[in-house]
Amino acid sequence: MIIETNGLKGTKTDFAHLEEVTHKLGFVRWQWEYTRATYDFKIEDKANKEEYFLRVNTRTESGKLESPYAILRVEDAYIGRATFPHGLDYESPIPDAIMNTAKQKLAQLQQQLAE
Numbered sequence: 001m002i003i004e005t006n007g008l009k010g011t012k013t014d015f016a017h018l019e020e021v022t023h024k025l026g027f028v029r030w031q032w033e034y035t036r037a038t039y040d041f042k043i044e045d046k047a048n049k050e051e052y053f054l055r056v057n058t059r060t061e062s063g064k065l066e067s068p069y070a071i072l073r074v075e076d077a078y079i080g081r082a083t084f085p086h087g088l089d090y091e092s093p094i095p096d097a098i099m100n101t102a103k104q105k106l107a108q109l110q111q112q113l114a115e
Contacts, residue, residue, distance in 0.1 A: 001090055002078045003054075003102060008110040009074055012061060016068035021112045025105065027056070035060045037072070043079075043101050051082040052094065054102045056109070074113075077106055 013021075018039075022029065027039040041054040056077045063070030079102050080088030094102075 001080070001094060002076050003099075003106065005077055005103075005106050005110065008056075008106055008113075009076060011074040011110065011113050012071055013074075013113050014068065015063070015065065015070040015072055018058065018072055018113070021109065022056075025108055025112065027109075030055075032065055034064050037065055041102075041105055043098050045095060045098055048095070052079055052098050052102075053082060053088055054079050054105060055088075056106075077102075 019029070022039045025041070027041045029037055030040045031038040036057065036059045039056045039058070041056075043052045043054060044050075045052065054077065057075040058072040059075060061071040061073050065072075078090060079094055079099070080090040081092040081094070083089050
């Protein structure tokens with residue numbers, strides 16, 4: 001499920017700042033290659049013993065990934081339920097508490113990238 005955000009999508013930042021902010025907020029850079037990177041944040045639903053992942057995609061505007069000076073643009077943010085043995089189900093309904101946590105985390109990301 002894509003999460004519509006006000007202002008996060010399209011944000012541009014250098015790779016070093018993005019790495020610092022996402023690490024501080026608990027995101028993990030999971031998939032990456034020369035021109036794109038995906039940052040994941042794990043949210044646990046302890047009552048239902050489910051795990052959800054908030055995922056933020058980025059693409060380079062200039063430079064190559066891993067260069068601290070590369071400029072990246074934030075793309076869509078989406079959330080999915082973890083499935084066994086691996087993968088994310090993007091079609092499952094997301095509990096309100098999980099969605100609220102995801103939206104709060106995205107707001108924090110937006111705020112700290114703007115600083």
